[in-house]
Amino acid sequence: MGLGSTAKKIQGLSDRAEAMYKQVQQLQQRITNLEGEVDDTHDTVKRMDHQLAEQRQLLLAIADEHDIDGEQILADAAIDDADDLAAAEADDETDGDGSESGESASTDAGEQPAE
Secondary structure (H helix, E strand, O other), rough: HHHHHHHHHHHOOOOOHHHHHHHHHHHHHHHHHHHHHHHHHOOOOHHHHHHHHHHHHHHHHHHHHHOHHEEEEEEEEHHHHHHHHHHHHHHHHHHHHHHHHHHHHHHOOOOOOOO
């Protein structure tokens, strides 16, 4: 009786170990596939970044031919983007605690827009 239950326990452990081994193999395969995808994505991003730099230089050259200050346009756009980002972050912080966003929604709901 003792020997039979020991054999069953050993068989159960063996079955669990085999199942875990299969899971580890599957995880290794998934990791290998993900590494390949990450490498492909990295190559694509590098290629796109290079193309974007080329296009920027081309547009700046065209702007220069037309007496347009391309660098100033890019600087203004960067400032606008930074302002938009700061405003979005401020909105996220306001919505985070729920107190101000709930109040503004209830007070704005009954008001008519000025025309």
